[in-house]
Amino acid sequence: MIHLDRELEQLKKSTTAMWVLVQSQIEKAYKALAANDKDLAREVIANEKRVNSMELKIDSDCEDLFALYSPVASDLRTVLATLKINTNLERIGDLAEGICKHILSEEKAFDKELLKASEIQEMYDVVIEIMKDVLKAYIKEDTKLARTIFKKDEILNEINMQATKNITEYIGSDISKIEAGLNFLSIIRKLERVGDQITNIAEEIIFSHEAKVLKHL
Structure with missing residues (x-):
């Protein structure tokens, strides 16, 4: 089982590396938005290929672990959780790419009034804070920290709801702004969906270490 422990540790390192890349994608997407930096937006879109490549590699590594070691108990939960975390991280990468495509679709910078x-x-x-917190929870296997994410995700939901109202009023003030x-x-x-994906990851961390399924609760 020593070999399995080594493989699981390497799997954790690979997942952490993908996490760091995806977080960087989100950070760059926002910087591109705030500064109307279309070159940075294109860089994020180009980097999505790296995210996809890492996802495929981690998936393949998980399949190899199943085939070679037939993990059970906590080891099995670790591999299962990693598969789902990997998918969630790839989706966050997709969302960062999608944000940058919206940036490129606009000829001008977004109105400062709209940003405010x-x-x-x-x-x-909030998104960056919870991404950092969940990564820390993942590395340290800290389920208590993982549970703090659920409350913070509610903040994102509230901002999203208020933003919808505010943007509707913004559009209504001038039809050319539609x-x-x-x-x-x-x-x-x-951005709100990024919060959903991070929440899913927090649930998988808890599942991996406590064998508790929080999905749909």
Whole structure:
């Protein structure tokens, strides 16, 4: 079983490396949005190939662990949780790419008034905070820290709901703002979905170490 322990440790390192890359993608997507940096947006889109490649490698490693070691108990839960975490991380990468595509679709920078009305800075701050917290929980196997994410995700949901109202009012004030407003609303929704994916990861960390299934609760 010593070999299995080594393989599980390597799997954890690979997943952590993918996590760091995906978090960087989200950070760059926001910087591109705030600065209307289209070159940075293109960089995020190009990097999505790396995210996809890492996802496929981790999936393959998990399959090899099943085939070679037939893990049981906590080891089995670790591999199963890693498969799901891997999928969630890839989806976060997709969302970062989607945000950047919206940035590129706009000829001009998004209106500063729109950025303020949507509270996107506050939303971004929460997203990065919970990504860092869940990564720490994953590395340290800290289920208590993982549980703190659920409350913070509610903050994202509240901002998303208020942003929808504020952007609707923004669009209503000037019909020429419709396209930009709808594009920006899509960005807000993608950030909110990042929170959902991180929450899913927190649930998998708890499942892995406590054998408790929180899905649908």
